[in-house]
Amino acid sequence: MSEELTATTITMTGAGGDEIEAYLVVPDGSPTPRASVVVIHHMPGYDSPTKEIVRKFAAHGYAALMPNLYYREAPGASPDDAAAVARANGGIPDDRLVGDVSGAADYLRALPGANGKVGVIGYCSGGRQSFLAASSLQLDAAVDCYGACIVNPPPEGMPLRVNPIVGLAPNLSCPLLGLFGAEDKYPTPDETAELSKVLDDLGKLHEFHTYEDAGHAFFAVDRPAYRPAAANDGWQKIFDFYGRYLAS
Amino acid sequence: MCTYNTEQVEIAGSGKGAQGWFQLTDATVYFDHPVHAMAEHTLNIDFRNPAQGPSARVAVELTAESARALAAAIEAALAAVPAALTS
Numbered sequence: 152m153s154e155e156l157t158a159t160t161i162t163m164t165g166a167g168g169d170e171i172e173a174y175l176v177v178p179d180g181s182p183t184p185r186a187s188v189v190v191i192h193h194m195p196g197y198d199s200p201t202k203e204i205v206r207k208f209a210a211h212g213y214a215a216l217m218p219n220l221y222y223r224e225a226p227g228a229s230p231d232d233a234a235a236v237a238r239a240n241g242g243i244p245d246d247r248l249v250g251d252v253s254g255a256a257d258y259l260r261a262l263p264g265a266n267g268k269v270g271v272i273g274y275c276s277g278g279r280q281s282f283l284a285a286s287s288l289q290l291d292a293a294v295d296c297y298g299a300c301i302v303n304p305p306p307e308g309m310p311l312r313v314n315p316i317v318g319l320a321p322n323l324s325c326p327l328l329g330l331f332g333a334e335d336k337y338p339t340p341d342e343t344a345e346l347s348k349v350l351d352d353l354g355k356l357h358e359f360h361t362y363e364d365a366g367h368a369f370f371a372v373d374r375p376a377y378r379p380a381a382a383n384d385g386w387q388k389i390f391d392f393y394g395r396y397l398a399s
Numbered sequence: 400m401c402t403y404n405t406e407q408v409e410i411a412g413s414g415k416g417a418q419g420w421f422q423l424t425d426a427t428v429y430f431d432h433p434v435h436a437m438a439e440h441t442l443n444i445d446f447r448n449p450a451q452g453p454s455a456r457v458a459v460e461l462t463a464e465s466a467r468a469l470a471a472a473i474e475a476a477l478a479a480v481p482a483a484l485t486s
């Protein structure tokens with residue numbers, strides 16, 4: 152653990168060569184070479200609670216970077232205003248997400264002291280996007296926290312422009328850790344079990360854990376959905392997993 | 400869960416946001432996680448003017464029960480005045 156961190160807002164190159172904002176946190180004085188993590192924020196955006204998560208990874212010795220996925224629509228806006236614009240637009244395109252995560256991974260690999268290994272993690276819509284990124288890019292470990300619409304389409308009538316992406320599973324480039332709540336409806340335990348079976352059939356390394364007495368967003372410490380037992384165990388599993396697959 | 404549900408409607412009127420009054424052109428209505436209200440899900444309305452940028456927004460997050468009460472109160476207020484005023 153390193154409690155001394157350097158946190159900065161940087162500009163990085165994302166999809167299409169666009170310059171976008173990102174939040175970078177690097178541990179000071181921790182041993183190098185060190186691994187890196189790209190954090191994909193949830194649908195409510197590039198907000199303070201997710202920046203806390205970025206700092207948590209740095210405190211555990213990782214260089215961590217979170218691109219602002221809504222920067223193009225709302226540069227300089229408050230995170231909730233930016234998220235409102237993104238929602239009104241039906242979310243962000245999958246290919247743009249992949250390009251932004253690719254740019255973030257490249258940025259991290261080029262940092263002094265980087266060991267070249269990059270993990271990705273996402274929450275809520277970011278959980279799906281973590282799977283998407285790991286199935287589209289060469290990464291070293293991926294974590295999906297309650298991402299829906301990987302296997303099942305969004306409910307009929309919902310205008311979000313996302314499609315199931317389970318068909319990308321043969322391209323999954325790295326081990327996948329999935330953390331889910333038994334009471335979640337998006338994704339349901341049935342959906343995550345189906346994804347697990349697809350990965351089993353493909354021989355893709357994965358670990359899925361579904362917590363009883365937890366629903367969607369159980370990691371969110373500022374929300375009523377927070378479930379400390381599930382979240383604490385989930386964090387331990389995340390750091391064990393990254394420790395195994397991102398070490399030099 | 401994230402519902403992703405979103406209704407959009409064009410509106411005409413004004414709202415008061417962080418920078419003062421501005422003209423409203425759009426409303427986004429959805430039942431999903433709130434940013435601030437202490438409930439897992441709320442009925443959220445973003446009153447917006449996209450032409451004036453992301454910050455031209457008045458946001459509310461209401462429990463389902465209070466959203467229904469508000470909708471009924473709006474209908475009641477409109478019904479209580481002569482139809483000629485609201486047509």
